[in-house]
Amino acid sequence: xxxxxxxxxxxxxxxxxxxxxxxxxxxxxxxxxxxxxxxxxxxxxxxxxxxxxxxxxxxxxxxxxxxxxxxxxxxxxxxxxxxxxxxxxxxxxxxxxxxxxxxxxxxxxxxxxxxxxxxxxxxxxxxxxxxxxxxxxxxxxxxxxxxxxxxxxxxxxxxxxxxxxxxxxxxxxxxxxxxxxxxxxxxxxxxxxxxxxxxxxxxxxxxxxxxxxxxxxxxxxxxxxxxxxxxxxxxxxxxxxxxxxxxxxxxxxxxxxxxxxxxxxxxxxxxxxxxxxxxxxxxxxxxxxx
Numbered sequence: 001x002x003x004x005x006x007x008x009x010x011x012x013x014x015x016x017x018x019x020x021x022x023x024x025x026x027x028x029x030x031x032x033x034x035x036x037x038x039x040x041x042x043x044x045x046x047x048x049x050x051x052x053x054x055x056x057x058x059x060x061x062x063x064x065x066x067x068x069x070x071x072x073x074x075x076x077x078x079x080x081x082x083x084x085x086x087x088x089x090x091x092x093x094x095x096x097x098x099x100x101x102x103x104x105x106x107x108x109x110x111x112x113x114x115x116x117x118x119x120x121x122x123x124x125x126x127x128x129x130x131x132x133x134x135x136x137x138x139x140x141x142x143x144x145x146x147x148x149x150x151x152x153x154x155x156x157x158x159x160x161x162x163x164x165x166x167x168x169x170x171x172x173x174x175x176x177x178x179x180x181x182x183x184x185x186x187x188x189x190x191x192x193x194x195x196x197x198x199x200x201x202x203x204x205x206x207x208x209x210x211x212x213x214x215x216x217x218x219x220x221x222x223x224x225x226x227x228x229x230x231x232x233x234x235x236x237x238x239x240x241x242x243x244x245x246x247x248x249x250x251x252x253x254x255x256x257x258x259x260x261x262x263x264x265x266x267x268x269x270x271x272x273x274x275x276x277x278x279x280x281x282x283x284x285x286x287x288x289x290x
Contacts, residue, residue: 006018007019008247008250009251017247017251019243019244019247020248028240032233035233042171043172045171048225049225049227050171050172050173050226051172051174051224052133052172052174052225052228053166053173053175053224053225053228054131054134054175056132056134056135056164056175056177057135061135061138061164061177064135064136065077065139065179068143068153069152069153074155077160077181078160080119080160080182081161082114082118082119082161083117083159083180083181084161085118085161086113086117086119086161087113087161087163087179088165088178089113089116089117090126090178091163091165091167091176094176095165095167095169100128100130100288101290102126102128102195110124110126110193111124111191114180114182115206115207115211119159119182121183121191122187122192123156123182123183123187123193123194124181124191124192124193125154126179126180126194126195127142127148127152127178127289127290128177128179129141129142129177129287129290130175130176130177130287130288131175131287131288132175132286133286141287142179142289145289146197147197151194152181154181156183156187157181158183159181159184160180162180163176163177164177165178172225173224173225191207
């Protein structure tokens with residue numbers, strides 16, 4: 001029966017089951033690519049249908065940040081209302097202009113939002129994150145990145161502001177986290193902003209002229225997105241990997257019973273690829289930091 005050959009080795013030729021052939025693996029890869037393209041099309045056609053909903057708390061992020069600072073013997077940073085506002089304005093602007101970066105397409109800079117909130121700093125910094133499921137994941141990701149870790153553990157900072165804002169970015173419901181640091185202590189030299197590990201001098205004319213920033217008008221988001229594309233892809237991929245492992249084990253057992261000793265290099269290659277793929281999926285996260 002031809003259908004049987006999709007799952008079990010051929011009874012006469014002992015050829016592998018069709019579903020674990022190299023040709024099948026190429027088809028799986030193609031289908032996965034098409035799935036991602038399909039998600040992109042749906043996202044732009046029906047904004048907000050797809051997305052990731054996290055349970056991220058602003059106060060918890062500040063607490064976890066100070067835990068990491070105290071581990072290194074650094075003083076805690078205090079929540080500052082102006083920096084909270086700056087972080088919220090930055091997040092809203094990313095949704096308004098539909099970008100994911102420290103610098104906006106319109107030319108707005110990180111210090112525009114900090115100065116626009118009325119916070120006059122001598123040293124400041126910014127960390128960004130999106131699409132994490134929990135507060136712990138956000139801070140862990142920042143701590144695992146050299147530049148973000150150095151920013152979070154910078155001894156010059158006295159104040160912190162954080163905003164956690166939901167909206168639609170690139171067609172998908174997204175949770176943005178903006179972390180702003182600063183100090184008003186009189187430090188020598190011109191005002192500096194630390195972004196992505198690079199310290200940028202703020203031009204005096206920009207520093208002295210408070211930017212006019214208006215909060216974007218956000219369309220309220222009701223409920224969770226209908227589909228989490230990351231969870232769907234991850235579940236489907238792990239299910240396919242599990243099926244292939246079962247079929248490879250069945251292939252080995254059946255051929256052993258038949259007394260057929262096939263060169264095992266291809267089977268080892270299959271298992272190695274599947275093992276790496278499974279490990280990658282289990283340790284992956286949709287969250288991104290900047």
